[in-house]
Amino acid sequence: MSQQFDAQRARRVIAQHAKTSALFGVDFVPVKGSLEPKANADTSGAAKALKVLRARYEKEAPHKPFISDYQNIVWDDGDPCAKLMFVGEAPGADEDASGTPFVGRAGQLLNKMITAMGFSRETVYIANVLKVRPPGNATPTTPEIVASKPFLMEQIKIVRPEVIVALGLPASQCLLSKKEAMGKMRNQFHDLEIEEGLVIPVMPTYHPAYLLRSYTPENRKKVWEDLQMVLTRLGN
Numbered sequence: 001m002s003q004q005f006d007a008q009r010a011r012r013v014i015a016q017h018a019k020t021s022a023l024f025g026v027d028f029v030p031v032k033g034s035l036e037p038k039a040n041a042d043t044s045g046a047a048k049a050l051k052v053l054r055a056r057y058e059k060e061a062p063h064k065p066f067i068s069d070y071q072n073i074v075w076d077d078g079d080p081c082a083k084l085m086f087v088g089e090a091p092g093a094d095e096d097a098s099g100t101p102f103v104g105r106a107g108q109l110l111n112k113m114i115t116a117m118g119f120s121r122e123t124v125y126i127a128n129v130l131k132v133r134p135p136g137n138a139t140p141t142t143p144e145i146v147a148s149k150p151f152l153m154e155q156i157k158i159v160r161p162e163v164i165v166a167l168g169l170p171a172s173q174c175l176l177s178k179k180e181a182m183g184k185m186r187n188q189f190h191d192l193e194i195e196e197g198l199v200i201p202v203m204p205t206y207h208p209a210y211l212l213r214s215y216t217p218e219n220r221k222k223v224w225e226d227l228q229m230v231l232t233r234l235g236n
Helices: 002-023 043-060 093-098 105-116 142-159 169-176 208-213 217-234
Strands: 084-088 125-128 163-167 190-195 198-205
Touching (some): 093 105, 105 208, 142 169, 163 217, 198 217, 208 217
Parallel strands (some): 163 198
16 A cells, blocks of 8 residues: 555656656656755754844844835745755745745746755745845845845855855846856856855856746756756755
8 A cells, every 4th residue: 555655656746847847848857856954953043043133134124225115024935954045136026915935926936946856845945135025026226235135144154055046147146246147157156155164056047037038948948957957966
């Protein structure tokens, strides 16, 4: 009975991977992976530190000089001790309403990206550069990024992921302090030094919202190539 159940589950997993692979324009089924917990991970300690950091953010409100018309602070989602972290640029309307990053159409595509990698949303960590929605979903300005970046860097320092995927140009340029185009930054790792002795590889790739606007096999293939490099770096 157990073997039959396992076989049925395996078939469902393969079917799901085939579907997500097709969405990314790839013609193979990725192997089911998993993100093993970090050795000696202090999940409760990291969660507490992130909660304290959020309270400081709410008190200092670095967004206040730039953004005042929003519903919720959109802080994070996922495992506070995750090996893999995704960083976007800013919340949209759906995220502003819910207080959770990447829950709209772009978030649904991100979930498919995570699933195609063989992981679940609960085992990764997700955050944005900006913690509140810019008016009209505008691209974050340099002053807004400068004001918010220290809190993002503190989040990364607490989570200490093994790899970061930067989703989109604003997030990539913010993390790497570069002005290069995405085409020149993607498909290679860049070192992000958080503090002395803590250097995290960053993989820039296209934002899910960009893929929704230009959902071509070529663009999906590029993103999948970037994510495959991340899988290899993580040992999957």
